[in-house]
Amino acid sequence: MDPSSRSQAVIETDALTKVYPGPSGGVTALGGLTVRVAPGVTGLIGANGAGKSTLIKVLLGLVEPTQGTAKVLGHDSVTGGEQIRQVVGYMPEHDCLPPDVSATEFVTHMGRMSGLPATVARERAAEALRHTGLHEERYRQIGTYSTGMKQRVKLAQALAGDPRLLLLDEPTNGLDPAGRNAMLELIARIGEEFGIPIVVASHLLGEIERICDNLVAIEAGRLLRADTIDSFTKASQTLLVEVEEGRDALARELGKRGLTARPYQRALLISIASDGDGDDDRTFDAVRDSVAVLGLPLSRLEQRRHQVEELFRDDDQLEAADVR
């Protein structure tokens, strides 16, 4: 990592450890997490309990790490918490909106709480609500909004303070597929066109990977992998092959061709090997040839995208390779 790229990082943690006190040594929420987040849209992937919430709390300067350091936009999380919170917009995972005020009133108030003067807060609230597509409904009480609209208000209040970094915690929570798409579209747009670095925490890799430039995967408070989206998904792709009979024979045949196939229900899962120059066809060719040689009735062949839990728990090979 060269010094110039280091200075560009919006988030940098070094051996970040957080142990919550408790019986038998306490609970380790973060265990020596070292990660660097570049500008752009970054997915923070982890199963529930992986340490995402604790990481966000540390980054906002609300929880002091037990060990290690975290820097956000150049401010230390322990000594510069207030400076960080001044320039970071945070969208919580859970419902956080009062039902009996209008969106305008609420977002304006939260803008003032970010340190904007009254008139600026009012202007920016109107703009944030316009950018999130709530312009028409902004004078309605939030309690009358749909789930999708409420999510947009949550995003708007994070945007109102003119953040230099957005932390979005499970922004698609509770949305239907159309709502999810619209929300992801909006996040991608804020990242690209508004030029605001965004960290999107999610437990659904498949969902956010398409809007992310980079991914950071954590499990049990440790970094699993941090990389650009391309190398990430390539390595994490698997092929599911289902044959009506002769599954074990196929596994042996694939083994001969240098592929590891793991039984998964009635099918086989095969990691799609990437030799680095983008030539993934080798795996597909091997599967095709194996099935043809054995003359098996092939009923399903699909490229799978995983929920992160499945991805990291099942794929021992990947985990072994990537835990550093």
Next chain:
Amino acid sequence: MSAETQQAAGVIHDLGYRSYDGKRLGRKSIIAALTWHSFRSAFGFGRSAKAKIVPVIALVGLCLPAIVSAFAMSRGNPRLVDYDTYVPVLRDLLMTIFVAVQAPELVSRDIRSHVLPLYFSRPIKPVDYPLAKYLGFTAACLVMMEVPLLALYAGSIANVHGGAQVWAQTRALIPGLLVGLMWAVVLAAISLFIASMTGRRAFATGAVAIFFLLTYTLAEILLQVESPPDVSKVVPGGPGAPPGAVHIVQGAPAVIPLAEKVSGLFSPFTLFDGVRMWLGATDTGDNVPKVGGFGAIYAVILLIALGACLAGLAARYRKATLS
């Protein structure tokens, strides 16, 4: 943005994003903004008309005696109510209703709607939130206490003639304003502390109301029970009684029994009266504790109660949780 994505995003209009490079206010200004916001919320501003009903009725109710007094004075009667006691039972009741309904409005609804994480993610410290709420609500209680007194004062000086009389009214008003400040500071602390325990507004309102009404009733009962019997009916000594067993003799000033001196310690309202007496007020109503030499204890207990409630309120928000 391509036309395609614009279509997909539907309602999003592309008018460009402008960032703000102007001045950002610091922590103190944010606390001030939240204090002002809390003050407004205490009267239902920024909310629906329904939210304004209770504060308006309570304030009008508190001002009525002042208006009646002004009317009576214009007919040549003396001022009907005092500045320092005002209308005791009415004020106890209406202030209880006001804080019981409005304190949950300030703190419980934020707990209920889980909006606290949004405050904690702002450039303030967790303790700034209860601080601003307390300052705002104290100011609101102060309005409830002092506006009727100022109305009474205005009505009075409009009906008196001569600088000496105006001065007399002003001199009488000042202790009244100070009593109002004492009420506001303490009532806001107690009611916010109780209300911050729960996010259910109905429970919070009930808890605050029950606390004030129950302690008030208890203190008043003790006061009545422990009041010395009518002095003229006490016969000194009985046959066979040790000499000096009964101190109260006809015509002599009554010695205040210990029980009566402490009976007012159990309710904020009687504590206010006790402190007021200790500070030299002369009013001795039927439901005012006779503090005797215990006046300082009333003040100490009141300060301890205030300190405990504020510490409890701060502790309630010490941990910045995001869920």
